[in-house]
Amino acid sequence: xxxxxxxxxxxxxxxxxxxxxxxxxxxxxxxxxxxxxxxxxxxxxxxxxxxxxxxxxxxxxxxxxxxxxxxxxxxxxxxxxxxxxxxxxxxxxxxxxxxxxxxxxxxxxxxxxxxxxxxxxxxxxxxxxxxxxxxxxxxxxxxxxxxxxxxxxxxxxxxxxxxxxxxxxxxxxxxxxxxxxxxxxxxxxxxxxxxxxxxxxxxxxxxxxxxxxxxxxxxxxxxxxxxxxxxxxxxxxxxxxxxxxxxxxxxxxxxxxxxxxxxxxxxxxxxxxxxxxxxxxxxxxxxxxxxxxxxxxxxxxxxxxxxxxxxxxxxxxxxxxxxxxxxxxxxxxxxxxxxxxxxxxxxxxxxxxxxxxxxxxxxxxxxxxxxxxxxxxxxxxxxxxxxxxxxxxxxxxxxxxxxxxxxxxxxx
Amino acid sequence: xxxxxxxxxxxxxxxxxxxxxxxxxxxxxxxxxxxxxxxxxxxxxxxxxxxxxxxxxxxxxxxxxxxxxxxxxxxxxxxxxxxxxxxxxxxxxxxxxxxxxxxxxxxxxxxxxxxxxxxxxxxxxxxxxxxxxxxxxxxxxxxxxxxxxxxxxxxxxxxxxxxxxxxxxxxxxxxxxxxxxxxxxxxxxxxxxxxxxxxxxxxxxxxxxxxxxxxxxxxxxxxxxxxxxxxxxxxxxxxxxxxxxxxxxxxxxxxxxxxxxxxxxxxxxxxxxxxxxxxxxxxxxxxxxxxxxxxxxxxxxxxxxxxxxxxxxxxxxxxxxxxxxxxxxxxxxxxxxxxxxxxxxxxxxxxxxxxxxxxxxxxxxxxxxxxxxxxxxxxxxxxxxxxxxxxxxxxxxxxxxxxxxxxxxxxx
DNA sequence: GCATATAGTTCAGATTGAAAACTAATTCAT
DNA sequence: ATGAATTAGTTTTCAATCTGAACTATATGC
Numbered sequence: 001x002x003x004x005x006x007x008x009x010x011x012x013x014x015x016x017x018x019x020x021x022x023x024x025x026x027x028x029x030x031x032x033x034x035x036x037x038x039x040x041x042x043x044x045x046x047x048x049x050x051x052x053x054x055x056x057x058x059x060x061x062x063x064x065x066x067x068x069x070x071x072x073x074x075x076x077x078x079x080x081x082x083x084x085x086x087x088x089x090x091x092x093x094x095x096x097x098x099x100x101x102x103x104x105x106x107x108x109x110x111x112x113x114x115x116x117x118x119x120x121x122x123x124x125x126x127x128x129x130x131x132x133x134x135x136x137x138x139x140x141x142x143x144x145x146x147x148x149x150x151x152x153x154x155x156x157x158x159x160x161x162x163x164x165x166x167x168x169x170x171x172x173x174x175x176x177x178x179x180x181x182x183x184x185x186x187x188x189x190x191x192x193x194x195x196x197x198x199x200x201x202x203x204x205x206x207x208x209x210x211x212x213x214x215x216x217x218x219x220x221x222x223x224x225x226x227x228x229x230x231x232x233x234x235x236x237x238x239x240x241x242x243x244x245x246x247x248x249x250x251x252x253x254x255x256x257x258x259x260x261x262x263x264x265x266x267x268x269x270x271x272x273x274x275x276x277x278x279x280x281x282x283x284x285x286x287x288x289x290x291x292x293x294x295x296x297x298x299x300x301x302x303x304x305x306x307x308x309x310x311x312x313x314x315x316x317x318x319x320x321x322x323x324x325x326x327x328x329x330x331x332x333x334x335x336x337x338x339x340x341x342x343x344x345x346x347x348x349x350x351x352x353x354x355x356x357x358x359x360x361x362x363x364x365x366x367x368x369x370x371x372x373x374x375x376x377x378x379x380x381x382x383x384x385x386x387x388x389x390x391x392x393x394x395x396x397x398x399x400x401x402x403x404x405x406x407x408x409x410x411x412x
Numbered sequence: 413x414x415x416x417x418x419x420x421x422x423x424x425x426x427x428x429x430x431x432x433x434x435x436x437x438x439x440x441x442x443x444x445x446x447x448x449x450x451x452x453x454x455x456x457x458x459x460x461x462x463x464x465x466x467x468x469x470x471x472x473x474x475x476x477x478x479x480x481x482x483x484x485x486x487x488x489x490x491x492x493x494x495x496x497x498x499x500x501x502x503x504x505x506x507x508x509x510x511x512x513x514x515x516x517x518x519x520x521x522x523x524x525x526x527x528x529x530x531x532x533x534x535x536x537x538x539x540x541x542x543x544x545x546x547x548x549x550x551x552x553x554x555x556x557x558x559x560x561x562x563x564x565x566x567x568x569x570x571x572x573x574x575x576x577x578x579x580x581x582x583x584x585x586x587x588x589x590x591x592x593x594x595x596x597x598x599x600x601x602x603x604x605x606x607x608x609x610x611x612x613x614x615x616x617x618x619x620x621x622x623x624x625x626x627x628x629x630x631x632x633x634x635x636x637x638x639x640x641x642x643x644x645x646x647x648x649x650x651x652x653x654x655x656x657x658x659x660x661x662x663x664x665x666x667x668x669x670x671x672x673x674x675x676x677x678x679x680x681x682x683x684x685x686x687x688x689x690x691x692x693x694x695x696x697x698x699x700x701x702x703x704x705x706x707x708x709x710x711x712x713x714x715x716x717x718x719x720x721x722x723x724x725x726x727x728x729x730x731x732x733x734x735x736x737x738x739x740x741x742x743x744x745x746x747x748x749x750x751x752x753x754x755x756x757x758x759x760x761x762x763x764x765x766x767x768x769x770x771x772x773x774x775x776x777x778x779x780x781x782x783x784x785x786x787x788x789x790x791x792x793x794x795x796x797x798x799x800x801x802x803x804x805x806x807x808x809x810x811x812x813x814x815x816x817x818x819x820x821x822x823x824x
Numbered sequence: 825g826c827a828t829a830t831a832g833t834t835c836a837g838a839t840t841g842a843a844a845a846c847t848a849a850t851t852c853a854t
Numbered sequence: 855a856t857g858a859a860t861t862a863g864t865t866t867t868c869a870a871t872c873t874g875a876a877c878t879a880t881a882t883g884c
Contacts, residue, residue, distance in 0.1 A: 850862095
C-alpha cells in the first residue's frame, strides 16, 4: 500500500495469528470499503453497503464501524435519501477532521501540505529556497517552520494530524529515516531528525524517495486510474523512476528500486556521475538535453523555459535533442518492460513540459526495441504538476493510517 | 512462495477474515516451521520446538499438529534423544508418503520426477526426444506415459501424489495452463491438457516457465541459501531469466517477468528474433557465442562440448567469444540491478559449463557499468545440473501444498 | 392504516488461541 | 533405588470474535 518494502520473504514469523487479528483485518477491510467510495462524494456507503462489499454480516460491520468511529477515523454523513422503500441508511465517510502532512524537500524549494483522510488537500505551502549544498539541519529547520504553519492551520480547522511523509530526491532508507545519497542536495548518509517535525502525530513521519512518491501520486490521482502496471519516469536534474506493479509500488528488497536513470542504454556512451557509462541519465538528464539543444548555462527553470520556447518555435536543435532523449527513454523502457512484464509508461517531472515532443519519440523507441509490448496509447504524460511528490508522500502517510487503524487510540 | 503472482494489489479481498481463517494461517505457520528444519535430517523439531518457533502455545500446536497429521502431511519421526533432562519430545517431519510430481518439457527431452514432501527426489525419469516442432498433443502423450510410470513407482512406494508442476521453455499463463509462446518448440497459444496428467491429485498440475523454475530451484537447492535477492540468467537456446526478490520469485503482473534475454544492451546491435534490436540474446545466446567462437554447425550439445574443449585449451576465439557474452551479461545485469535493487547474479543453464571463463567477464562488466552495486563474490555459477527446472517445478508444487494445507481432506 | 421493505441492533452459538493447571517421561543427585 | 528437577505434551477454562437469527427502527406505497 504505502512505500514499505513489499518483499517480505520469511515464512514463519515469530508472531502467530490470534483471534484478535481477525478483527484487525476486518477493521482494515471496512475502512478500505469506506475509502473506496471517497472519490464519489455524494453516495457514501451505508453499513449495509459495507456489509455487502466486504462479505461481513451487518452485525459485524456495525461493531467495526463503531470502533472506527470511536477512534475518529470514520464519521457519519447524514441519512442517504434514495427514494426507495425501507429505512434509509446512514452514509459513512472517512473523517474530515483527521489528516496527514505531506512534505517535500527539493533542490529549489521545500513544501508542506495537509491532506484530510478523505483525500482533500486542505492546506499547501511552498518556500522557494536553494537547498543544493545547504546543510540538512538548516533545511530541516526551514521545513519544521513550514510544517508548524500547516499544523496551526490544521488546528484552526479542527483537524488532528495523525502522521506525515517526507519526499526527498535521493536514495533513502525508509526504516531508519536516513538519506543514503542525494547527489543534487550534496547529502550523503544523513540521518534526518524526522521525529521533530510532527511530535504529536501518533504515526510519526516516514521518509520516501521523491520519484517513488511521484509515481504513487500518479497511481492515486493520475493515470493509475487507467494503468495498474507501469514505469514512471521522472525528469528532474537527474532521471528518477518508480515501478508500479499491480497498483502497488515495487520498492525492491532495500527500497531502492526504480532507478531507471542508470539503466545502460548505450555501452559506448559517456561517463555517468554514478561511475558507470552510457546510463539513460547521460542522454535524458537535464544537462544532456540542454547541452544537445544548445541552451546556454543558467538556472534550471530559466533553461527549461527557454527549451520550451524553442520547442514551440520548431527549433531543430531543440526538437532533435528532445527526440534523442525520448528515443533513449524508449530503449530503457523497452528493457524494463521485458524484465518486469510492464505494459505502460508514464512520463513526469520536467518531461511533462516536453510532452508533445518527447512522448512520440518514446513510442518510436519502444516500437523499435520491443515491438508489440507497450501500445502507443499506453505511453502517457503526467498531468500532475510540481506537487506530485508532495501528494505521493501525503498519500503514503494516509494509506499507512488506513492500513493500521487499530494502532490508534480509541479516544482519538 | 510458489510461482503465483506476488503482485496482488487489491487491499480488501472479497473474502472476510473469519475466526476459522486464523487456524488456516496457523496451520501454514506450523507446517512452515516443520518444513524449515527438513534440510537438517536428524533433528526434527518437536511440538515444543514448533511452539517456540511460531510463538503459539504448546496447546495450540498440539491441536494444529494433530490436524496436519490427520490430513497426512505431517508424521512423527520417533522420540528425540538429546541427552538433556526432562521428557524427550517427539520429532515431527513432513510426511514421506505424500509427494508431488515435477515435469519438464524441453527441446531435446522430457522428464518427470517424484518429490516427497520432505524434499527428497524419490524417482526421476527422462526421455530423450526432439520436441522442436512436434505437436503439443504428441508431446503431452509422451509425457503422460512418463508420468504414469512415476505414478506407479509412487504407488509401489506407498506415496500419495498431491499435485504437480510442469516447466516449459516459453511464456506461459499459469492460471489457464496455456503456453503463450515457446519459440524453441514452435508452440504458440497452446492450451495444454494439464488435467489429464495427474487426474487423482487433489491440487492438479500447474504450468510454469522453465527459467523461472530454474531460478527457484537455485533459491531452494542452490545459491538461494546465500542470496535472498538475485537475477538468475539461464543460458539455453535463448537467454532466459528469473528474478528472485526477498526469497520469492518476482513473476510480474502477468507472470512473464524476468525476460533478461531481451534487455537492450546495445542500441546499434543486431536484429533479434523478438523483433527488437541489440537484445542480450543476440550477444549471449548459443548461436551468437558459437558463431563468434567459430564453432561449426551441428547439434547443440556437440557444439557446446566443442566450445568447452577449446576454452579448456585456451583457444583465443573461444575465450574472447565467451568474454564478450559475459561482458554483455554484465551490462544487462547492471541495468537490472539498478532497476530492481538487486545485489547478486547467478548464472545457470549452459553458462554453468562456461563458468570459469564467463563469470569473470560478468564481474568486469558489472564493475564497469554499475560500480559498487554487485560485489564480485555475488556473481555465482549454478551447480544444479539439467534437472534444475524439474526441481523448481516440483518445488513449486510442493510449496503450494504447504501454503494451503487446509484444502486437503482430513482423511487424506 | 397496514403491508412491505430495508437499515441497523441485540443476543445466543460456534470457533479459536491464550493461560494455567495438570499428566507424562526422563535425568541427576543422593 | 528413590525423589527432586526438568522438559514435553494434554486438558480445562476463558476471552475474543464472527455468524445467524430474531428483533427493533424507519421509510414507501396502496
